[in-house]
Amino acid sequence: MRPPICEVCRRKAVATVAFADYEPLPDGMVGHPRGLGWFCRWHVAGARALRRHSMGRVVGVLRAASVIVVVGSTVAAVAAAALWIGS
Numbered sequence: 530m531r532p533p534i535c536e537v538c539r540r541k542a543v544a545t546v547a548f549a550d551y552e553p554l555p556d557g558m559v560g561h562p563r564g565l566g567w568f569c570r571w572h573v574a575g576a577r578a579l580r581r582h583s584m585g586r587v588v589g590v591l592r593a594a595s596v597i598v599v600v601g602s603t604v605a606a607v608a609a610a611a612l613w614i615g616s
């Protein structure tokens with residue numbers, strides 16, 4: 530597992546989210562599974578709302594939408610990200 534650092538903003542992460550491209554590690558293998566990301570308290574709701582997409586796509590969209598979090602709310606950022614990603 531990677532250390533608990535948010536995939537979007539590099540702040541301390543609080544939870545992991547598994548995305549559409551999640552692939553668990555085979556038994557006995559160490560490392561970080563593909564499609565599983567750590568997220569901070571500001572980005573975990575957006576990541577969960579968009580979990581049916583690939584992690585790379587969601588992280589890119591949430592990074593772009595983070596500007597909205599600064600001036601608005603997490604809900605607004607998630608709505609903007611959902612529109613952007615096409616869901």
Ligand SMILES: [Zn+2]
Pocket residue numbers: 535536537538539540568569570571572
């Ligand atoms: Zn974050």
